[in-house]
Amino acid sequence: MKKILIAFVGLLTLTLTAQAQKKSGAIQFETTIDPAAMAAANGIKLSDEMIARMPKSSKLSFELLYTPTNASYMPVEETEDSNGGGGGGGMARMMMRFGGGGGAREYFYTFADQKLVEVFDLNDTTYAMASKLTVALPTPPAMGRQGQQQGGATTPAPEATSAVVFLPGPPTLEVVKTDETKKIIGLNCNKVIVKSIRKAKVLGMDKDVVDETAVWYTNDLGFNFSPNPNLWTEGTVLAIENKGNSTVAKSIEYRNVSTKDVTAPKKAVAITADEYKAKMEAMMKRFSGGNRQGGGPGGNVRSVIIN
Template sequence: MKQLFIVIFSLIAFSIRVDAQPEKSGTILFESTFDPAILTAANGIKLSSEAAARMPKSSVNNFELKFDQLHASYKQKDGSQKGGRYNGLGVFGGGFSRDYYYNFQDHKLIQAFALNDTLFLMEDKMGLLPEMKFGTGQVVPVIEYIKTDEVKQILGFTCHQVIAKTTVKHQIIGVEKEITEEVTLWYTDELGFSFSPNPVLWTQGAVLAIESKGTHIEAKNIHYKDIKAEDVDLPENGILISQEQLHIKLDLRRKLTRLSRNGSWN
């Protein structure tokens, strides 16, 4: 009888432990807001009433992270755009809109984007600036990550604060000046995978919020469910491209734009 009781108790304990395990697949909805007026004010720029009236209004976009145990995809939700065309990627994420595909097992990140009506796939790395150049005359920023003791809850997950301090040198009226910006990241290790709405800004875990001047990206809800393979697999019609090849294409496009505007390559 005693042995039977031990067996029953062990089965109950095992059942409780299994039920307590975190879910392994689902979707996380992110909301990205961008307010150019706040950005302008934060940079100490004073605008006339006429200029302020012409400034674009704030924009709100929703992005969705779909994940399972091995893969994930991060894309803008169709029809979610309100008030502007900001792509939600914040620092170093400008330009064309991109989707991101994660392979947790192989620690790979692929970004997918359309350029000249062609879908390209390019391998990327989290927490690192792109290897490609930022453009003629532009200097690559330096990023320093500073971990703090601050924590807060997002969707029930304990998130830790990291300050990303970016520094870049610019020539302003012939004088070199160092410009520093700070971006706040909130990440959690409780989801069991690595992710960031902006892969450049990442140190560890899953980043659930990014805060900077005029920009706020935060996870708003999580829904555990089965995910279809086609939702997280790479597009079959994508063409692989390296960062150097992309730089060449973008540089050529810039030159063609200048040529059409003023008849000169320079």
């Protein structure tokens, strides 16, 4: 009996230790962008010459670091490791700090009070802006992504034409829960669909254009997060899927994470959403063409369904 009790205590200790270890770690995300598919999804007709000049697809890497109390999400890039470290064929991962990706943002989460801070560079100044996880229209990012439309789609060249002309006014957003489930990086995930319904002229006819984005989330990790803060309903979002643009978690490593890696930089200057909007509007007035801006990391163009 004593031996059984000792064995039970030992097993319980191992279980609790394993659970504690899962409270911190790193999740690698990959964003895949197909420009031609994104254009087609937005009703933009491209010439064969334009399609031939476009890259088939491009991929960006991001990393989510989390502890029991905080998390950070930012771009990373592969760099040569002269010492052969990193275990990846001489490659090592390096954080692209403070918008090193040309307007890219870093996101810092505090779980206790559900706070989210976006950190980005603008005019050689690092700003920190309070935000939140929600389902909403994307807000423009820091400058550096000229020639993009809402969601990150490249503005078509003069020879490109669009069969869809959107009418003035914001779209209607709708969240549809589904019964679909699947495992992503070994975690149980549920699927919701975020619909954006806009009025448009399609070949001269009035139509409702419905953009759909599939969002996969898990409650196994015990905290709230999304690669795109404007595409979140609950839990930890591990995949955002749509035509031409998707962000998916590729791997997870349970390990200790330094507090400084999940804490927003103190040197960042606080800015409100209204102040940021005013700065962006002033900057846009100085640029001809009035190009609209895309979403932040994981910003998505949704697939188009014409009813």
